[in-house]
Amino acid sequence: MGKLLPCAVSLLLLALLSSSESVAAFPSLRVRGYDSIFSFGDSFADTGNNPVVFRWYSVFNPVTRPPYGSTFFGRPTGRNCDGRLIIDFIAESLGLPFLPPFLAHDGGFRRGANFAVGGATALDVGFFHDGEPAGPGASQFPLNTSFSVQLQWFESLKPSLCGTTQECRELFGRSLFVVGEFGFNDYSFSLGGKSIQQVRSFVPDVIRTISMAIERLIKHGATRLVVAGMIPAGCSPPILVMFADADPAGYDPRTGCLKDMNELAIHHNSLLREALHDLRAEHPDVEIIYADFFNPIMEMVESPGFEGDAFTICCGGPGRYHYNQEVWCGDPGATTCKDPSARLFWDGVHLTEAANRYIADDWLSSINSPASASNL
Ligand SMILES: *[C@@H]1O[C@H](CO)[C@@H](O)[C@H](O)[C@H]1NC(C)=O
Numbered sequence: 001m002g003k004l005l006p007c008a009v010s011l012l013l014l015a016l017l018s019s020s021e022s023v024a025a026f027p028s029l030r031v032r033g034y035d036s037i038f039s040f041g042d043s044f045a046d047t048g049n050n051p052v053v054f055r056w057y058s059v060f061n062p063v064t065r066p067p068y069g070s071t072f073f074g075r076p077t078g079r080n081c082d083g084r085l086i087i088d089f090i091a092e093s094l095g096l097p098f099l100p101p102f103l104a105h106d107g108g109f110r111r112g113a114n115f116a117v118g119g120a121t122a123l124d125v126g127f128f129h130d131g132e133p134a135g136p137g138a139s140q141f142p143l144n145t146s147f148s149v150q151l152q153w154f155e156s157l158k159p160s161l162c163g164t165t166q167e168c169r170e171l172f173g174r175s176l177f178v179v180g181e182f183g184f185n186d187y188s189f190s191l192g193g194k195s196i197q198q199v200r201s202f203v204p205d206v207i208r209t210i211s212m213a214i215e216r217l218i219k220h221g222a223t224r225l226v227v228a229g230m231i232p233a234g235c236s237p238p239i240l241v242m243f244a245d246a247d248p249a250g251y252d253p254r255t256g257c258l259k260d261m262n263e264l265a266i267h268h269n270s271l272l273r274e275a276l277h278d279l280r281a282e283h284p285d286v287e288i289i290y291a292d293f294f295n296p297i298m299e300m301v302e303s304p305g306f307e308g309d310a311f312t313i314c315c316g317g318p319g320r321y322h323y324n325q326e327v328w329c330g331d332p333g334a335t336t337c338k339d340p341s342a343r344l345f346w347d348g349v350h351l352t353e354a355a356n357r358y359i360a361d362d363w364l365s366s367i368n369s370p371a372s373a374s375n376l
Pocket of ligand 1: 125144149152
């Protein structure tokens, strides 16, 4: 894992790198500055849009009450976490403010904006609701917050950020675009009515949708993008509880994760990396970094460092892994672990701040040295 350099050392490096000779001497240490970050995705990246959207649809939302935010912010912020998300650690590390959620913040998006919404899918709602109306009032997930809807929000904000094409190219050229995670919700919302094989069949549609959205961001002037792959869904406590009666042969004996759900994620990630490879070939001036969401979580699942069972969530109701669909984190019947930093999962699929920090360190090492991460 790429550990972040201590602050003082990074400053020293920056000073060294400001002369071109030093840059040539350390080609893999190109330190780049960013003026702003624009983020798209689901609850893994949502810094506070979901309370607004869930209110539109009158959908119950546990994250607006304690103990959400108890480790870091000291209050619920709309993050599905006890503290900071990966995107928060990225913003901190790049010297930028925490990303204001586009729907909740009253202006001030010069340093970036976050369009990610908890429960968001890559595919549009019509795919899931079979043409049934999914407007406000239809409190059925997924809500109307797909990647293309988030792009429409971005496009509605754009005129307030920059005027001419040139101005926008300059602004977005100095911005980091963070895309994802997308995919987990597309697949998990479908598992109620479809087999894993049926779900697997629309992975290419999900990837094509992500890829087309990235093209659209590049057309707007994005030149540096970080695109997150999918989590190992077969290690996710809600999935493990959903398939609690699976054949014992369906579990990886080493990790206890569900093999076919992890295979779905591996398939998604391999098609995503192929799509990113094609995008890089089409846009040689654009840096596209693949952010690995799978392996850092696997490393933590396999690490003996976590308190008890890696799948036991910190905050939840009674039952297997403390995950209970009737008793959510924050409900009267729920319990919260004493030390969230000793756990991997916070309230179900979502990770603790400690886990987010571990993953952010990994992504940041790719963001800070994209040359070594021009991965395939
Ligand atoms: C979803 O939201 C977008 C953007 O606000 C809107 O254009 C579209 O009509 C909405 N779709 C549905 C099905 O409500």
